[in-house]
Amino acid sequence: xxxxxxxxxxxxxxxxxxxxxxxxxxxxxxxxxxxxxxxxxxxxxxxxxxxxxxxxxxxxxxxxxxxxxxxxxxxxxxxx
Numbered sequence: 001x002x003x004x005x006x007x008x009x010x011x012x013x014x015x016x017x018x019x020x021x022x023x024x025x026x027x028x029x030x031x032x033x034x035x036x037x038x039x040x041x042x043x044x045x046x047x048x049x050x051x052x053x054x055x056x057x058x059x060x061x062x063x064x065x066x067x068x069x070x071x072x073x074x075x076x077x078x079x080x
Contacts, residue, residue, distance in 0.1 A: 002026055002037055004055065015053050016060070036063075 002023050005012040015035060016023060026037040032055070039049045047067055053060035 002035060002053065013057070015055070015057055 001014055001016040001018070001021075003012050003014050016037075020041060022040040024038050024040070026035050028035060029052075034055065035053045037051050037053065039051050041047045041049070047065065049062050049066075050064040051060050052063050
């Protein structure tokens with residue numbers, strides 16, 4: 001899960017909850033209001049998603065979802 005806290009580690013707050021999801025590569029949007037993070041879920045990590053989560057929490061929004069087989073990278077096209 002993704003957590004926010006003060007620089008000294010105090011006031012920790014979970015932005016995501018749940019189990020069976022792997023979150024990786026979080027980064028802030030330029031305005032500092034959202035975290036963009038990749039999420040892997042499904043059987044053997046077969047679903048890859050890019051999520052936008054507000055700094056105050058909430059359900060977030062899936063911006064991209066790719067279904068792939070086990071151990072297969074998500075497909076790319078010429079647009080990226």
